[in-house]
Amino acid sequence: MGRNRQLTVLAALLLHTNRIVPVNSLIDAVWRSAPPATADKQIQTCVWRLRNAFAAAGAPVDLIETEQGGYRIRLGDDDLDAHAFEKSVRRARELVAVGDLESATAEYRSALALFRGQPLADLSGPLTYAVAAHWEERRFSVLEEWLDVGLTLGRHAELISELKPLVAEYPMRERLCAQLMTALHLSQRRAEALTVYRNNRLTQINNLGLEPGAGLQELHQKILSGEPIAPPAAVSYQPWPPAKVPAQLPARVKDFTGRRDLLHRITSDLRADGGPRVVALAGCGGTGKTALAIHVGHGLQQRFPDGRLYADLHGQTDPAAPQEVLHGFLDALGVPEQRIPAGLAARAALFRSVTANKRLLIVLDDVAESTRYEALLPSGESAVLCTGRASLLKIPGLTEYSVDGLPTDEALDLLASLVGVERVFAEVDSARRIAQLCGHLPLAIRAAGARLRARPRCTLRSFTDRLATQQNRIDELSIGWLDMGARLASSLDQLPPAGYRLWLRLSLCDLEYVPEWMASAVSDRPGEDTQRLLDTLVNLHLLAVAPGGTKDGPTYAFNPLVRDHARQRAGAELGAVAEQDVLDRIERALCRRESNAGGPRGYRPSEGSTVYGIQAV
Numbered sequence: 001m002g003r004n005r006q007l008t009v010l011a012a013l014l015l016h017t018n019r020i021v022p023v024n025s026l027i028d029a030v031w032r033s034a035p036p037a038t039a040d041k042q043i044q045t046c047v048w049r050l051r052n053a054f055a056a057a058g059a060p061v062d063l064i065e066t067e068q069g070g071y072r073i074r075l076g077d078d079d080l081d082a083h084a085f086e087k088s089v090r091r092a093r094e095l096v097a098v099g100d101l102e103s104a105t106a107e108y109r110s111a112l113a114l115f116r117g118q119p120l121a122d123l124s125g126p127l128t129y130a131v132a133a134h135w136e137e138r139r140f141s142v143l144e145e146w147l148d149v150g151l152t153l154g155r156h157a158e159l160i161s162e163l164k165p166l167v168a169e170y171p172m173r174e175r176l177c178a179q180l181m182t183a184l185h186l187s188q189r190r191a192e193a194l195t196v197y198r199n200n201r202l203t204q205i206n207n208l209g210l211e212p213g214a215g216l217q218e219l220h221q222k223i224l225s226g227e228p229i230a231p232p233a234a235v236s237y238q239p240w241p242p243a244k245v246p247a248q249l250p251a252r253v254k255d256f257t258g259r260r261d262l263l264h265r266i267t268s269d270l271r272a273d274g275g276p277r278v279v280a281l282a283g284c285g286g287t288g289k290t291a292l293a294i295h296v297g298h299g300l301q302q303r304f305p306d307g308r309l310y311a312d313l314h315g316q317t318d319p320a321a322p323q324e325v326l327h328g329f330l331d332a333l334g335v336p337e338q339r340i341p342a343g344l345a346a347r348a349a350l351f352r353s354v355t356a357n358k359r360l361l362i363v364l365d366d367v368a369e370s371t372r373y374e375a376l377l378p379s380g381e382s383a384v385l386c387t388g389r390a391s392l393l394k395i396p397g398l399t400e401y402s403v404d405g406l407p408t409d410e411a412l413d414l415l416a417s418l419v420g421v422e423r424v425f426a427e428v429d430s431a432r433r434i435a436q437l438c439g440h441l442p443l444a445i446r447a448a449g450a451r452l453r454a455r456p457r458c459t460l461r462s463f464t465d466r467l468a469t470q471q472n473r474i475d476e477l478s479i480g481w482l483d484m485g486a487r488l489a490s491s492l493d494q495l496p497p498a499g500y501r502l503w504l505r506l507s508l509c510d511l512e513y514v515p516e517w518m519a520s521a522v523s524d525r526p527g528e529d530t531q532r533l534l535d536t537l538v539n540l541h542l543l544a545v546a547p548g549g550t551k552d553g554p555t556y557a558f559n560p561l562v563r564d565h566a567r568q569r570a571g572a573e574l575g576a577v578a579e580q581d582v583l584d585r586i587e588r589a590l591c592r593r594e595s596n597a598g599g600p601r602g603y604r605p606s607e608g609s610t611v612y613g614i615q616a617v
Contacts (some may be wrong), residue, residue: 005030006053009046011075011123013064015131017080018343022070027533047071077346081114082135088114089142090339091099108146115139140173147179156183167196171203174216181216185223185299193223246307246332249363252290252298255417257442258273258410262401264295269399270361270383277383280367280392283403283485284541284562286443289387290365296385297363304383306358307333311376315368316389316490322375326351329362329376348375356380367392368494389491389540404544405440405559410431414442418449423460430460438477439561447482451571460609474565488565491540498525499533503542504574507554508582511554513546521589522582 012029013021026046027039036042049062053300054063065072077083092107119135143166163180164610170176177200184193187380197212197220204210205356211217222229269279281289308335313320326347330340333354355378367373367388377384386392392400406414412431416424424431438444452463465595467473477484486519492500502523507524534556542562546555558566570578 003041005100006046006049008123009043010050010073011120013071014080014082016077017073017075017083018346020067020070020072025218026071052507061228067518075343077341077343077349083341083346083582085111085114085138085142091589092145094187096149099313101153105146105149105153105384108142108149112139112143112146140170144175144179146234147176151179151182151186156186159183160189162186168202171200174200174213177212178216178219181219182229185229190223190282194220197223199329232367245305246309248296248310248332249294249308250310251559254294255414256291256295257286257414257417258406259292262403263296263299266385266401267299270296270300270385278377278386278398279384280386280388280398280400281403282388282391282400282541284441284559285389285491286441287405287541288404288442289403291442293363293365293385293387297361300361304359306360306382309360310365311363312365313367313373315366316494319368322373323347324378325373328491330354351376352379355382358382361385389541390494406435406442408435408440408446410439411435411440411445414445415449418446419452423452427460430464433464434460434467436560437473439559441484441559441561443482443487444477447477447479447484450482451476452478473561477561484561486563488542488562491542493517494540495536495542496533498523498529499536501574502530502533504566504570505578505582506543507558507563508570509586513557514554515555517593518586518589519556521585 008030008520009026012026023040023043026043027035030043030046031039047066051061051064055061063073063075065074075083075086088107088111092104092111095101095107115135118336119132121132147163150156160180160183163176163183167173167180177196181193181196184190184196188359197216198244200216201212204212212220219229266279266281270277281293283289294310297310301308309332311320311325311328313325323344326344327340330347330351331337335350335354336591339350341350343612357380358378358379359380362376362382362384364376364384364386367386368390386398392398405411412424412428412435415431415434427548435445438448440487448463448467452458452460455463468475474484474488478486492503495503502525504517505522506519509518511518514522516527516531516534519534520527523530523533525533534543538545538556543556543558546557
């Protein structure tokens with residue numbers, strides 16, 4: 001490319017690998033304080049030419065990505081010499097820590113061999129000068145580590161030829177001087193060792209007006225007095241401090257109720273041996289998935305002695321970036337900030353390495369797009385427990401459980417824990433009706449309990465009457481953070497427009513179960529399109545596949561509270577004629593099916609009878 005603007009832009013992108021570099025930063029790097037009026041266009045041209053050059057060299061077409069406000073170059077751990085250098089240095093230090101100095105020496109040599117001249121030598125400017133100085137210092141610090149290892153191994157005679165030119169070129173680096181003095185003294189060349197000290201002292205006095213440091217002076221005295229000098233012990237660099245034992249789970253719900261069978265199955269899956277386990281809990285908003293996951297996590301503390309990690313991924317509102325979640329996990333496990341790489345792939349690889357010999361439980365709450373969070377899966381004997389509105393079966397090896405409303409007895413137990421046992425069992429029938437109007441959803445039952453607790457003189461029957469007559473029951477069952485409306489709305493945001501319209505129209509069918517052929521009639525779309533939309537609704541748990549089905553295919557059912565909410569929305573958004581239109585479509589579809597089946601035209605089912613898998617209401 002030559003010494004031109006493209007090279008400066010490339011350098012700026014590489015200095016911030018896998019991070020977005022704003023266009024303004026690229027402009028500053030190229031023109032500093034005097035950019036032309038067309039600077040942003042010229043940067044765009046530079047990036048285009050860089051892409052062409054890389055494509056011609058066989059690089060991926062998306063190597064340089066356009067992001068909002070800037071550009072990003074995506075590279076793996078082994079694609080950049082700076083990354084490869086740090087990786088080799090980490091390995092070398094780990095080998096020193098376990099006493100394998102021979103292998104450590106090879107790793108240090110591999111790292112230092114990556115330096116081929118001055119970094120960014122073809123560029124000028126304050127930024128590149130600072131970066132070049134940083135890497136020069138980094139190289140020297142690693143070089144001095146390698147020399148210490150060599151002296152520890154007794155290679156003092158070999159290292160003299162390495163050290164002499166370095167000390168001549170960099171006489172102010174006292175550690176290099178000390179290493180050369182030690183190597184000469186151990187090689188029975190005492191006079192030369194003293195000469196090195198004398199030259200260093202004169203240089204420092206002439207340039208700085210200072211005597212050498214205490215360590216160098218002490219070494220000089222030992223050589224003068226003929227004291228034996230042991231080679232420096234190789235510093236045992238730990239990759240990071242001893243790992244922490246994180247305990248990030250939120251507090252468990254004090255009045256958690258029911259789910260005994262499901263608790264047993266989930267716990268058994270997570271306890272199983274044989275590599276990492278991933279269990280998912282899927283269900284519509286308000287079913288208590290998070291409370292269940294946290295309850296399970298607290299009960300497995302002994303099984304996972306290396307800690308429990310937790311992250312709310314906000315999948316339905318503002319999805320968290322996996323690399324930020326990994327940063328938090330690595331920090332919780334004791335990895336120092338400076339050791340945490342920038343890119344997602346690098347962080348995921350480090351996370352797998354850190355967790356390889358651990359037993360951790362990781363709870364990922366509110367996962368929306370499972371493929372984005374595969375990087376958060378650990379290795380070894382750790383386990384993952386996920387929650388999400390949609391099915392997460394795309395995660396390899398995952399076991400998924402559907403979390404629905406509570407059975408009536410458990411719903412009554414929850415309501416009793418909120419408003420008092422005496423109050424509930426004094427009006428058991430009304431309590432059952434409240435549970436039914438809440439769709440047996442724990443969140444809605446908790447909201448009802450909060451309303452009743454705030455009205456201690458209100459009877460359960462009068463509250464039941466209030467709920468039953470509410471046009472928008474969801475509003476009555478939303479209080480503070482117990483907001484059923486918000487939970488449902490966030491799920492509806494994931495629907496395509498055709499799916500949302502079908503959901504509204506299906507709610508206008510006054511049927512307990514809706515067969516697939518009727519959904520096609522209501523949607524007025526081809527059968528395959530309707531099936532895909534129904535799959536989407538089931539996947540988001542806005543509709544459920546009813547057990548059993550019919551010879552004509554599956555049937556579908558609403559949670560009662562969800563259907564009430566859908567009907568309220570349908571009335572407001574589709575208009576008053578929508579319900580009659582839906583009923584007319586069902587009637588025409590029934591007549592066609594009766595005609596095709598040879599039945600009497602114009603047949604109308606009587607109340608309570610069952611025709612084609614549906615029950616007339």
